[in-house]
Amino acid sequence: MSKKPTVAIVGRPNVGKSTLFNRLVGRKLALVDDRPGVTRDRREGDAVLLGLEFRVIDTAGYEDEDPQTLPGRMRAQTIAAVREADVALFLTDARAGTTPLDEEIGRWLRSETTPVILAANKAEGRAGEAGILEAYGLGFGDPIPLSAEHGEGVVDLFEHLRPHVEREEDEEEVAEEDEAEGPLKLAIVGRPNAGKSTLINRILDQERLITGPEAGITRDSIAIDWEWEGRPVRLIDTAGMRKKAKVEDKLERLSVADARRAVDFAEVVVLLLDGTRGLEAQDLRIASDVLDEGRALIVAINKWDVAQEPSSLFNGIKAALDEGLSQARGVPLLTVSGMTGKGIDSLLAAAFEIRQAWSRRVSTGILNRWFSDAVAQNPPPAPGGKRIKLRYVTQVGTRPPSFVIFGNRTDLLPESYRRYLVNGLRRELDFGAVPVRLTMRNSRNPFEK
Known part of the structure; x- marks a missing residue:
């Protein structure tokens, strides 16, 4: 299967990267809000621009912070995305003009080998003219005036991207792709800090998603294409789902709604429990919602390597699930550890098996x-x-x-x-x-x- 060429959108916080990403993929996949720093993990999607097809990556806003801090870990994800991409689309804010952080990002991009295209976003009307002129000073040639929100400047963007992403398709590879079984769409859901991103990083064997002791780091639902034992998988990490009454922040409401949409698109949903806290009422509510949506459900107890009295914990959770989920008794209950990797192969095998049952037709x-x-x-x-x-x-x-x-x-x-x-x-x-x-x-x- 041929890989699509990749475009990474980079820039400082709040210049409109996620808005442009949504414009290119044709759907509101990335969360957009007026406050800076909404995007934390890099998100990927299939883009089509005037017939030009490519993979686009929405990255976190580049900030100059210590690597150990959350902004520092976000910056590491952005750097990794640029190094993997065929071309970097450097976005500035034409209304705000060029800032010292824009200049620092420019110096960093010049030190990388990835080609760079410069675009000045929010360039609609007269208010952006000065910012477009200032962007020349960044040293990447003529900036493309854009309005991601209103869809202006796409023809110029097409002309600049085309030399980097236009490729001829191999007809045999396309035919093989059509015949192949679709990827297992596997969503990981649960309460905040259950270890969803840590588990996915362990599954992928790379630090693909930002993790840390802070609860609620993941805000977007992040889809990652991957293979397990030669079988395609699309892993979906989601924001933690708290009880509705506790969700007061607008951004958290958006994140939880995004997680619920991810469940709609999934085939199999893994409800991840925190093994140090056991089963709580909110876990049963999430499980019930997943089943009501008609999705195949697996419950996995994470942090099994540090769980207290594991045998009684497992039996207690199993009994509570059977009692609380009368609409689907016997939901698979497995144990995993995102830190050590224990139980991951069993989890993926169970996911493929339950999808097969979910897709069965009886004569x-x-x-x-x-x-x-x-x-x-x-x-x-x-x-x-x-x-x-x-x-x-x-x-x-x-x-x-x-x-x-x-x-x-x-x-x-x-x-x-x-x-x-x-x-x-x-x-x-x-x-x-x-x-x-x-x-x-x-x-x-x-x-x-």
Whole structure:
């Protein structure tokens, strides 16, 4: 599979990098806010600019801070992104003009081997004219006047990027890519500081995401393409999800909403628990939301290497999950350590296995043989002396598996009997703990007026 050429957007905080990133990928993937420093991890996306296709990286704002601090670790991510890219797009703010930090970024970019394109953002109207002229002094040639917010200057940007990113596609490689199975879309969710980014760094065996003792470092949902044992995986790290009542900050609300959207796009979701704190009510709420969205769920206890009384902790969490998640009993519960790497292979193997069940389609014959046996063993009740007749079942969708049962007076069927059928479906037809959607439809009565 041929790799797309890569463009890294760099610049000081709040010059509009994430706005430009969203413009290029055609969706609001990166969080945007008036305050500086919203982006912390580098985010990647597939961009199309006037037919030109490339991979674009949104980086954290470059700041001159000690490498041990959070801004310093963010800067290290930006440097790594530029070194991996085919071209760096250096963004300045035309309205603010050139600042000492812009000049420092310019000196750093000149010391790297990656080609640089200079663009002055927020250049709409007269207010940006002086800033565009000042940008000449940075020594990267003519700055491209841009307005990421309004989409102005894209033709000039296209002309400057084209020599660096235009490549001929290998037709054989494209065909192979089309035939390959899609990547496993695996989202890691949980409360703040459960160790999500640390676990992903251990899975990738590189410091790809910023970590540290501070809770809530990750703000965006970061998707990373990777391979496990030759099988493609798209890992999605998300912001920590706190209880709604505790989320007062606007930016945190955006981050949590972003994490919920990441669940929507995932196939399998790993709910990461903090092994030093056990299972809390918020964890059950997150798990329930994931299942309600129809996503396959795995629960993993992180920090297992430092957990106290591990055996009783594991059994207690398992019992609480079975009681609290009545809609999908038997959700896989695994133990991992983001620090040592223990349990990661088992976690990924379980994720591929549960996706297979989540995507399964059962033949109509097998499905109705199971259904006939289930109804014969435990016939539906007759509330008020009115007999409920269930006729047949059909599968109407996968991912998650969705079924419709046709019959008479199905609206009178109690919830307990519906649960009996769902549990039987999971157990007898190997759907395991994936969420199963079952709806009832009344067959039309030809004698009804």
